[in-house]
Amino acid sequence: MAKLTVTVNKGRCIASGDCVELAPGVFRLDADEKSEVYNPSGAADNVIVAAARACPAKAITVIDAESGAQLFPIKK
Ligand code: SF4
Numbered sequence: 001m002a003k004l005t006v007t008v009n010k011g012r013c014i015a016s017g018d019c020v021e022l023a024p025g026v027f028r029l030d031a032d033e034k035s036e037v038y039n040p041s042g043a044a045d046n047v048i049v050a051a052a053r054a055c056p057a058k059a060i061t062v063i064d065a066e067s068g069a070q071l072f073p074i075k076k
Pocket of ligand 1: 008012014015016017018019020034035055056057058059060
């Protein structure tokens, strides 16, 4: 399991809760109902990437902390 850097752009988050539903060990909603990352290693890498992909606001970025490669969103 790679070490991931997972970030949420709270300005984009619309509090849909998809990420919390898919990876409750990683994401939670804060007092303002915005998603926050409380444990970036709280789920398997593919689950975290799937949660980022599921975000309707494209607010989640996932980076492989070791290689620096951005896993989501995919850079074109
Ligand atoms: S899936 Fe996206 S919009 Fe929904 S709560 Fe998570 S970060 Fe916010």
